[in-house]
Amino acid sequence: MNNITYEEQTKITRAIIKAAVLMLEFGAESKLIEDTAQRLGRALGVDSVEVSLIPSAIVLSTLNNNQTQSVTTTRRAHHKPINMSIVCDVQKMCIDVEREKKDVDYVFNTIKEIQPNHYNRWLVVFMVGLSCASFSYLYGADLNGFFITFLAASVAMYVRHVLAKKQLVLIISFGITAFVATLIASTSQIFELSSTPNIVMTSSVILLAPGFPFVNSVLDAVKGYLSMGWGRWMQALLLSVATSIGIILAFALLSMRGW
Structure with missing residues (x-):
């Protein structure tokens, strides 16, 4: 005692x-x-x-x-x-x-x-763009597709940083970022800049995959924290839906049928 x-x-x-x-x-x-x-x-x-x-x-x-x-x-x-x-x-x-x-x-x-450790913004933009472009290349994109993916993902990451700094609601931020990434990546199909436009458009929005919340939701549920697991899973699902809406809006604006 x-x-x-x-x-x-x-x-x-x-x-x-x-x-x-x-x-x-x-x-x-x-x-x-x-x-x-x-x-x-x-x-x-x-x-x-x-x-x-x-x-x-x-x-x-x-x-x-x-x-x-x-x-x-x-x-x-x-x-x-x-x-x-x-x-x-x-x-x-x-x-x-x-x-x-x-x-x-x-x-x-x-x-x-205790303060968060922030990486240099431009370093993050470059590395995220490079990772998405590398994914597209490994998935079969041609060289032009590689560079278009790099541009689309880099600009999208910059937009995401700007929106985060303005403290915009995360769901809206994901939708706008997906919209911008898809607009840029779609040039590969509209102007026939790449022979693999589907891979380019898919890879350019990989940066918005909410992997961490999904993983945490499963871990929480397995360990008995069902309300936390459900809440985090729902948050990750809403972020995925917001990303999908951003992509669909870009397709609608450009009158594209999709991937």
């Missing part, structure tokens, strides 16, 4: 849920969030931590004094781009608290200092 006051336990609860919300917002797996919250709670001096997760919020309770002293709090989680560097920083903080017996103030100060 740990002899801590109710006020101290409340402060510990607030620190734990801040770390948990940070992990949820940036795409951590549900099991990892719960395990980290429980480890952090034990390291800070409470007997146990109970966590309930839904896609938009976390309910967290800490129990102490033979489970007779309980503090419960709820925090809303806002959707943000997936960033595993944030998740790793929270994990490192948890390990430091366990090994070096850090106090709750260390947790608050560390969370304030």
Whole structure:
């Protein structure tokens, strides 16, 4: 039994849920969030931590004094781009608290200092364009198709960056990005610039595949977090639908029948 006051336990609860919300917002797996919250709670001096997760919020309770002293709090989680560097920083903080017996103030100060690591925008644009173009080449595109895919995917990635900076709703952002990518890639068919236009148009929107949310949804469902799994699966499905709508709108504008 740990002899801590109710006020101290409340402060510990607030620190734990801040770390948990940070992990949820940036795409951590549900099991990892719960395990980290429980480890952090034990390291800070409470007997146990109970966590309930839904896609938009976390309910967290800490129990102490033979489970007779309980503090419960709820925090809303806002959707943000997936960033595993944030998740790793929270994990490192948890390990430091366990090994070096850090106090709750260390947790608050560390969370304030955690910032996402951003790659250079132009490097990301170039590498995404190159990866999509390489995919098209491996799939059988000709040389012209390779360069058109590179151009379409690079411009689409730049548009996606601009829309993200303006904090546009992610679903709308995906639709607009798919529309732009398809417009550029369709030149391979309209002007007969490539003998493999279908591959070009397919490869140019690969950057919008929501693979991470789909993987996390399956992992959450398998490990018993059904509401989280369903929520993440639905989010990934909506992003896929938005991408499809963007492609269809581009086809309709150009009076094309499709791939």
